Amino acid sequence: MTSAASPLLTDLYQLNMLQAYFEHGIAETAVFEFFVRKLPKRRNFLVAAGLEQVLEFLEGVAFSESDIAWLRRTRRFGDAFLDHLVALRFEGDVHAVAEGTVVFPNEPILRVTAPLPIAQLVETRIINLLHFQTLIASKAARVVLAAQGRRLVDFGLRRAHGAEAGLLAARASYLAGFDGTATVEAARLWGVPLYGTMAHAFVQAFDDEAAAFEAFARARPEGLVLLIDTYDTVAAAGKVVELAPRLARDGIRIAGVRLDSGDLASLAREVRAVLDAGGLDETTIFASGGLDEDEVAALVDAGAPIDGFGVGTSLTTSEDAPALDCAYKLQEYAGLARRKRSTGKATWPGRKQVWRRHGADGRMASDILGLESERRPEPVLLQPVMAAGLRVGSSPSLADVRAHAAQQLALLPEPMRGLDPAPPYLVEVSEPLKALAAEVDRRLAHLETTDAG
Amino acid sequence: MTSAASPLLTDLYQLNMLQAYFEHGIAETAVFEFFVRKLPKRRNFLVAAGLEQVLEFLEGVAFSESDIAWLRRTRRFGDAFLDHLVALRFEGDVHAVAEGTVVFPNEPILRVTAPLPIAQLVETRIINLLHFQTLIASKAARVVLAAQGRRLVDFGLRRAHGAEAGLLAARASYLAGFDGTATVEAARLWGVPLYGTMAHAFVQAFDDEAAAFEAFARARPEGLVLLIDTYDTVAAAGKVVELAPRLARDGIRIAGVRLDSGDLASLAREVRAVLDAGGLDETTIFASGGLDEDEVAALVDAGAPIDGFGVGTSLTTSEDAPALDCAYKLQEYAGLARRKRSTGKATWPGRKQVWRRHGADGRMASDILGLESERRPEPVLLQPVMAAGLRVGSSPSLADVRAHAAQQLALLPEPMRGLDPAPPYLVEVSEPLKALAAEVDRRLAHLETTDAG
Numbered sequence: 094m095t096s097a098a099s100p101l102l103t104d105l106y107q108l109n110m111l112q113a114y115f116e117h118g119i120a121e122t123a124v125f126e127f128f129v130r131k132l133p134k135r136r137n138f139l140v141a142a143g144l145e146q147v148l149e150f151l152e153g154v155a156f157s158e159s160d161i162a163w164l165r166r167t168r169r170f171g172d173a174f175l176d177h178l179v180a181l182r183f184e185g186d187v188h189a190v191a192e193g194t195v196v197f198p199n200e201p202i203l204r205v206t207a208p209l210p211i212a213q214l215v216e217t218r219i220i221n222l223l224h225f226q227t228l229i230a231s232k233a234a235r236v237v238l239a240a241q242g243r244r245l246v247d248f249g250l251r252r253a254h255g256a257e258a259g260l261l262a263a264r265a266s267y268l269a270g271f272d273g274t275a276t277v278e279a280a281r282l283w284g285v286p287l288y289g290t291m292a293h294a295f296v297q298a299f300d301d302e303a304a305a306f307e308a309f310a311r312a313r314p315e316g317l318v319l320l321i322d323t324y325d326t327v328a329a330a331g332k333v334v335e336l337a338p339r340l341a342r343d344g345i346r347i348a349g350v351r352l353d354s355g356d357l358a359s360l361a362r363e364v365r366a367v368l369d370a371g372g373l374d375e376t377t378i379f380a381s382g383g384l385d386e387d388e389v390a391a392l393v394d395a396g397a398p399i400d401g402f403g404v405g406t407s408l409t410t411s412e413d414a415p416a417l418d419c420a421y422k423l424q425e426y427a428g429l430a431r432r433k434r435s436t437g438k439a440t441w442p443g444r445k446q447v448w449r450r451h452g453a454d455g456r457m458a459s460d461i462l463g464l465e466s467e468r469r470p471e472p473v474l475l476q477p478v479m480a481a482g483l484r485v486g487s488s489p490s491l492a493d494v495r496a497h498a499a500q501q502l503a504l505l506p507e508p509m510r511g512l513d514p515a516p517p518y519l520v521e522v523s524e525p526l527k528a529l530a531a532e533v534d535r536r537l538a539h540l541e542t543t544d545a546g
Numbered sequence: 547m548t549s550a551a552s553p554l555l556t557d558l559y560q561l562n563m564l565q566a567y568f569e570h571g572i573a574e575t576a577v578f579e580f581f582v583r584k585l586p587k588r589r590n591f592l593v594a595a596g597l598e599q600v601l602e603f604l605e606g607v608a609f610s611e612s613d614i615a616w617l618r619r620t621r622r623f624g625d626a627f628l629d630h631l632v633a634l635r636f637e638g639d640v641h642a643v644a645e646g647t648v649v650f651p652n653e654p655i656l657r658v659t660a661p662l663p664i665a666q667l668v669e670t671r672i673i674n675l676l677h678f679q680t681l682i683a684s685k686a687a688r689v690v691l692a693a694q695g696r697r698l699v700d701f702g703l704r705r706a707h708g709a710e711a712g713l714l715a716a717r718a719s720y721l722a723g724f725d726g727t728a729t730v731e732a733a734r735l736w737g738v739p740l741y742g743t744m745a746h747a748f749v750q751a752f753d754d755e756a757a758a759f760e761a762f763a764r765a766r767p768e769g770l771v772l773l774i775d776t777y778d779t780v781a782a783a784g785k786v787v788e789l790a791p792r793l794a795r796d797g798i799r800i801a802g803v804r805l806d807s808g809d810l811a812s813l814a815r816e817v818r819a820v821l822d823a824g825g826l827d828e829t830t831i832f833a834s835g836g837l838d839e840d841e842v843a844a845l846v847d848a849g850a851p852i853d854g855f856g857v858g859t860s861l862t863t864s865e866d867a868p869a870l871d872c873a874y875k876l877q878e879y880a881g882l883a884r885r886k887r888s889t890g891k892a893t894w895p896g897r898k899q900v901w902r903r904h905g906a907d908g909r910m911a912s913d914i915l916g917l918e919s920e921r922r923p924e925p926v927l928l929q930p931v932m933a934a935g936l937r938v939g940s941s942p943s944l945a946d947v948r949a950h951a952a953q954q955l956a957l958l959p960e961p962m963r964g965l966d967p968a969p970p971y972l973v974e975v976s977e978p979l980k981a982l983a984a985e986v987d988r989r990l991a992h993l994e995t996t997d998a999g
Contacts, residue, residue, distance in 0.1 A: 098709050104701070104728040105742025113744075113765035119751065163734050169768050209751055216745075220704040221712060228707075248557070251673040252869045254681075254715075256551050257708030259674060275557040281616050289558025291566075292669075294876035297884045298572065298662055300989075312566035315622050323886060324990065406869045415868035416705045416859045423747035431750045433776065536753075537777065 100154055101163070103217040108170065114210045115174045121427035123209040124444050125216065126201035127223055128422075133414030137509040138518065140234045140498060141190045141202045142265045143226030145488055147219055148479060151183040154215060183211055187479035190447070191489070193230075193268055193498030194474060195505060197520050200447045200462060201475060202227065209426065216421045224419050225258065229265035232386075232411040234502060236404055237270035238510050239390035244401030246288040247274040248381055249409030262409040268494045270502065275403070283491050288403075290318040290351045290379070297323060303332040310340050310347065318349040318379055321364070326352060330364040334371030349377035349400070357382070358397040365398040377401065385412065386512055432533045441526055442533045447474040457504050463523030553607055554616070556670040561623065567663045568627045574880035576662040577897050578669065579654035580676055581875075586867030590962040591971065593687045593951060594643045594655045595718045596679030598941055600672055601932060604636040607668060636664055640932035643900070644942070646683075646721055646951030647927060648958060650973050653900045653915060654928060655680065662879065669874045677872050678711065682718035685839075685864040687955060689857055690723035691963050692843035697854030699741040700727040701834055702862030715862035721947045723955065728856070736944050741856075743771040743804045743832070750776060756785040763793050763800065771802040771832055774817070779805060783817040787824030802830035802853070810835070811850040818851040830854065838865065839965055885986040894979055895986045900927040910957050916976030 114120060129139060156164075156178045164170055164178075185207025196202055203223060205212050236245060247266045250259035263279035273286030280287045291309050299305035306319050306329075321329035330350065337347055350368070352360050357380045368376050380392065381403030389402050406412060422440045423431050430442035443464050448471035452458040461469065477485045489497070508515035567573060582592060609617075609631045617623055617631075638660025643649055656676060658665050689698060700719045703712035716732030726739030733740045744762050752758035759772050759782075774782035783803060790800055803821070805813050810833045821829050833845065834856030842855050859865060875893045876884050883895035896917050901924035905911040914922065930938045942950070961968035 099731060101731040101734055102703070102709055102712070103730055104703060105730050105740045106728065106744055107742075108730065109742050109765070109767040110744055110748045110762070112767065113748070113762045116765045117761050119761075121751075123747070123751070125747070167733075167740075209747075213745070213747060217704050218709075221706065221709065224705050225707050250555070250557060251670050252677050252872070253674065254678050254707035254863070254868075255710030255713075256555055256671075256674065257710045259555070261708055275559065277556055277558050277561065278552060278554040280620075281554055287558045287620075289560075289562050291559055291563055292666070293886050294576070294578070294662075294666060295563050295566070297876050297886065298574075298576070298879045300882070308570050308572075309563070309566045312562070312569045314562040314565065410707070410863075410868040412868055415707075415863040415865055419705070423750050426751045429753070433746050433750065 098150065098218060099160055100156055100214060101160055103214060107214050107217060108164070110213055111210045112170055112174045114213075115177060116171070120208045120210055122206060123212045123423060124425035125205045125212050125421050126424050126445060127203040127219060128201050128420065129196075129198050129227070130418040130420060131198050133417065135413055135512070135514065136231055136235075137511075137515045138195045138197060138231070138234075138505065139227055139417070140230035140269050140501070141194045141196050141227055142192050142230035142268055143223040143261070144189050144192045144203065144478065146222045146226070146261070147203065148187070148484060148488065150218055150222065151187065151215060151479065151482070152484070154183050156181060181211060181214075182482060183207065183215060184482035185212060185479070186477065186481065188475045189478045190474045191476065191494070191497060193494045193501060195457065195501045196447075196474070197460060197518050199441065199520060200460065201445050204444065204475060206444075220419065220421050224417055226261055226265040228411045228415070228417050229262045229409065230269040230498070232408055232414075233266035233269035233271055234498070235386040235512060236389055236408060238502065239386040239393065239512060240402060241393050243393065243399065244379070245271045246401065246403045247271055247276065247408060248403040248405035250276045252406040253409035259409060264491070266408055268491060269498050270495070272401075285491075288316065289314070291320045293320065293323045293353075296320065302329055303336060306332060306336055307340070310336070310345050311343075313345060316348050317346065318351050319347060320351045320353060322351075322353050322355060322360075326355060326360050327363045327367060330367040331371075333376070334367060334373060337371065337373055337376075347373065347376050349379050351379045351381060351403075353380075353382040357399065358392055358395045361397045361399045379403065381405070383407070390512055430529055430533050432530060432537070441522065441530060443526065443529045445526065448472065449474060451504070455504065456506050457518070458506075459519035459521060461521050461523055462526060464525050464529060467523060467525055551603065551671060552613055553609055553667060554613055556667060560667050560670060561617070563666055564663045565623055565627045567666075568630055569624070573661045573663055575659060576665045576876060577878035578658045578665050578874050579877050579898060580656040580672060581654050581873065582649075582651050582680070583871040583873060584651050586870065588866055588965070588967065589684055589688075590964075590968045591648045591650060591684070591687075591958065592680055592870070593683035593722050593954070594647045594649050594680055595645050595683035595721055596676040596714070597642050597645045597656065597931065599675045599679070599714070600656065601640070601937060601941065603671055603675065604640065604668060604932065604935070605937070607636050609634060634664060634667075635935060636660065636668060637935035638665060638932070639930065639934065641928045642931045643927045644929065644947070644950060646947045646954060648910065648954045649900075649927070650913060650971050652894065652973060653913065654898050657897065657928060659897075673872065673874050677870055679714055679718040681864045681868070681870050682715045682862065683722040683951070685861060685867075686719035686722035686724055687951070688839040688965060689842055689861060691955065692839040692846065692965060693855060694846050696846065696852065697832070698724045699854065699856045700724055700729065700861060701856040701858035703729045705859040706862035712862060717944070719861055721944060722951050723948070725854075738944070741769065742767070744773045746773065746776045746806075749773065755782055756789060759785060759789055760793070763789070763798050764796075766798060769801050770799065771804050772800060773804045773806060775805050775807050775813075779808060779813050780816045780820060783820040784824075786829070787820060787826060790824065790826055790829075800826065800829050802832050804832045804834060804856075806833075806835040810852065811845055811848045814850045814852045832856065834858070836860070843965055883982055883986050885983060885990070894975065894983060896979065896982050898979065901925065902927060904957070908957065909959050910971070911959075912972035912974060914974050914976055915979060917978050917982060920976060920978055
């Protein structure tokens with residue numbers, strides 16, 4: 094669903110440029126690459142994500158009759174141009190880094206090779222899809238590393254930025270190592286495992302907390318978790334202990350309790366003691382309430398007896414860094430390498446590839462950013478995923494992507510697995526790429542002189 | 547489009563609770579209120595937004611056959627419960643603050659009065675819609691105040707969090723005072739005015755900047771703006787001057803130029819001088835490139851000759867504060883006021899209303915947060931907008947909402963119009979509300995004692 098957007102989900106300037114390309118017959122092959130310019134302050138690496146939705150979008154992109162009719166009514170575009178849009182499809186090539194792969198600044202995550210107009214038209218949505226899922230997968234990976242194996246569930250739909258953000262965040266966090274989500278629709282769309290407990294309103298509707306627990310339990314939700322912080326958390330744990338044998342007689346097992354407020358470390362210890370003393374040593378403690386990776390790490394480091402965490406807003410908005418400085422840039426047109434030279438925004442030209450070196454311990458050691466035409470012994474990150482508008486092979490399942498991401502996180506150099514800034518990972522620029530950049534600069538030199546007056 | 551989501555766009559716990567409510571026949575009237583608990587560090591006020599999408603959602607919310615079939619396949623729910631979901635609709639009442647109204651922490655922005663199960667089910671999407679648009683309208687209002695009348699265009703679709711975020715951000719920023727958006731689909735959905743220029747890739751595809759300008763211009767896009775920072779910005783302004791008379795002979799007028807990088811204040815001055823010397827004193831200068839309200843304010847204060855700004859990522863992600871601490875809380879059930887008492891998260895119980903006092907100068911002076919049943923002379927903020935599931939009257943047009951927001955910003959106390967933190971606006975809690983809170987506390991006192999052990 095999330096990729097079936099109309100091509101009108103784009104910036105107006107794309108359509109203005111398409112009209113100019115059309116009128117001047119400009120349609121040679123363009124090569125665009127999507128990459129992140131630099132890491133947010135508290136990120137040591139990125140986890141590439143969103144490719145599957147990009148491919149679905151490219152497979153389906155087409156102007157419907159009603160799209161064209163609406164564009165005509167705006168009176169911004171010529172009839173011949175609009176007639177030509179009817180048949181416009183994406184029939185280009187795409188190379189990309191597999192979802193779940195660790196990547197670094199300036200490394201292309203996706204490359205589009207297609208006639209300039211269509212490659213331009215799809216820019217906005219490609220960035221929109223890749224940016225967001227990469228953002229969230231990269232944030233989620235930090236929480237995963239901090240949680241050291243404890244269960245993690247995405248609770249963030251309500252404060253995600255709209256419906257699609259909530260859904261894609263459930264997908265991106267799952268592929269980065271979360272165990273599942275509370276978002277029902279994400280389970281339907283992608284099979285992300287579902288977790289859910291109960292809300293304070295349920296407890297409040299009763300005026301008697303124990304009665305609320307029992308009523309909820311007797312509806313037999315799968316994986317029964319009782320929310321025990323509406324009033325006095327430790328007292329509520331006692332009510333859970335009292336209730337458990339009565340429920341057990343009817344075959345109902347209390348899987349866990351949830352704490353959503355207060356001093357989670359000390360409450361978890363008190364609650365654990367109450368549960369254990371009451372014979373509920375298999376009942377788990379789940380914590381939530383405005384948590385981020387730092388709080389998860391602190392609770393884990395403090396040895397708080399918490400078995401799992403619900404992480405919401407901080408995850409689905411990537412709250413400490415809600416955007417990546419990323420771009421989709423023209424690197425080659427009509428066979429000639431291109432390079433943007435605006436102050437502070439220069440890019441590496443040409444069709445690029447990334448090679449990854451591993452150390453003796455098998456961990457990632459450094460990358461080489463070079464030209465696709467170079468031959469090197471190391472494994473490459475960019476692979477063909479679409480040729481002439483059709484997928485190359487079958488795309489990996491979300492489970493495969495998740496396994497790949499887990500393997501990637503395991504290969505990170507140790508300092509980069511921490512939450513604090515680590516020394517930057519080395520991404521070496523190859524000599525042929527530097528030579529090409531210099532060549533493009535010489536070619537464009539005449540454009541750098543000031544001839545205004 | 548953005549509101550036609552399936553009710554599966556919710557948290558699993560809502561469905562778990564609904565099943566328990568169903569099995570126990572719990573369906574008395576519940577009153578929930580949506581409010582923001584506290585302001586982000588750099589916000590002096592909020593602008594309420596998103597009500598229209600909430601009402602569309604509530605009008606249409608229903609489980610489809612395929613929703614039910616999917617839920618059945620999960621084996622999480624009983625057949626009788628699922629059969630009952632088929633007929634579930636929202637037939638409750640809604641009171642809300644008009645979109646575009648300035649609001650403050652703890653003031654209800656929306657109140658839902660409906661049978662507990664349906665009022666609970668819609669929680670997730672109501673928060674998802676109101677939170678995001680209020681977040682963006684509140685951020686946009688800061689940019690609007692900083693720009694002091696200069697043109698403002700939303701450029702942020704590409705780094706917004708998914709499609710819906712990009713669309714709703716275009717709507718929310720427009721209603722808060724932006725002049726329009728680059729997002730084409732937002733124009734189709736809501737008539738938001740469209741603005742667009744050209745991209746660096748267009749210029750780069752030519753290798754000759756002047757040829758690129760001419761080709762783009764001759765396609766006659768409405769409101770022709772040339773992007774002049776791909777190579778040397780001031781040199782490019784000279785090319786625009788050279789080109790202008792040739793285009794004018796064919797009836798093509800260059801409306802403006804855009805700067806997207808470099809020192810915008812000094813480049814704008816140099817470019818202005820070149821354009822003026824070349825007789826293009828009516829050609830405007832538009833600036834973009836990672837701008838936020840602080841940079842807009844700095845450029846305006848420096849007297850930079852910039853006529854308009856494109857604001858992207860910082861706006862559509864509300865980058866400095868990408869989430870609001872907001873909640874949708876049960877305030878009354880079965881005729882009894884309710885109050886959550888969890889540590890640090892206590893709420894004001896009951897059905898509330900907000901009255902606004904204005905000073906002698908007509909500006910907002912202070913608000914009173916009280917019970918709906920109180921009678922006061924000041925105007926109230928919450929009005930009935932839906933009764934028994936049907937809209938009360940017709941909803942205001944987006945243009946009306948935008949005019950209302952402009953009037954609201956004009957009524958802000960002067961210190962709150964600045965970008966820096968101002969002394970907090972006074973929201974007085976009425977005596978009857980305090981009395982009700984105390985009464986609820988007394989009623990719940992038995993739940994506060996520790997009986998664990």
